[in-house]
Amino acid sequence: MTVQGIILLDIIGIAFIFWIISLVRHTRLYVGYGVIFITSIFATMMIISVPFLLHLITRLMGALFPASALTMLALGFIIFLLIYILTQTTILSNRLSRLVQEIAIRDAEQQKKNLNKNTNAFE
């Protein structure tokens, strides 16, 4: 990779890190997700910037060219994130369901009590 390419990608990476920090600060992104993103971006910047690391990763992944190794890494990261985010969505959905059920049950219990009161008063 050329020096120009490395500098450009590092600048983009730093911009992303600042953006993520800003999102976390304003509670628009959960700190746990922020850590995952910042770590991944930092690791990518390191791999791109240090030729030794780039060649090591290429060799470890059995790729002929660094670009192929980076593409495979990116694909793996995207799949991991998709599964992780869907897991979090499911957890959230379960919590929401429990909340909705709890509200419904409490409301029904109150109705039942009122109904019994009215029946007793009538009798």
Next chain:
Amino acid sequence: MVNSLSILIAIPAYNEEKSISDVIGRVRSSLGEYDLLVVNDGSVDNTAKVLKQENVTTATHLCNLGYGRAIQTIVKFALKNGYDGLITLDADGQHQPEQIRELIRSFENSDVDMIIGSRHLGKNAYKNIPFGRKIGMLLFSRIVGLLCGKRIYDTSSGLKAIRKTVFKPLIECNFVDFHAEAIVYLMRLGYKLDEFPITVAERTAGESMYSFLNHFKYPLKTGLLIVLSIMDAEIKKRGVQK
């Protein structure tokens, strides 16, 4: 009549404004001595309004959670309020309250943990059903038979009598449809399940929950859920043994 068990009659309803009033009326006239609960599963039509007019105890889901969650709400309500058992029936008017009385009698006189109102017992087995659904029903009936040693002929029936012994296991797992996966889970845990022959009327209003896409999605989804149910049941059994 003095009931030996305190039983809750429960109806999960989603967009059933046209039929729910009739179903409630029929249940009240035939099974008036039992408590009645309707779960309005986030209906977007006038079901809520009709339920208010009917003055029936209603648990309202603020958004649509699906059939399985609606049944789970019913089970949670029954457990919290100390019922010995509960009967679930569909809101589309297909189940006949007169037969439910017989089902309750059979339920009270047995030690079975769950009785399923079966449309496919005896002579009328799998008659007048669209080919696709028939294949699915036969398949899951056979799968349950193979996995649990006892065949259940109608795994997707909405009419069920559930004893309090299985309230907790049913709440602990998140069943999507409360069909074959719930049956397999309970039977693998050693609970007794049986069927009771019923006849059903044609749906008069509203829409079935089975769309065209569901004919492909349902078997795959239920198949995966059955595998997960077996895993859950085995893990739970080993946990209990420890």
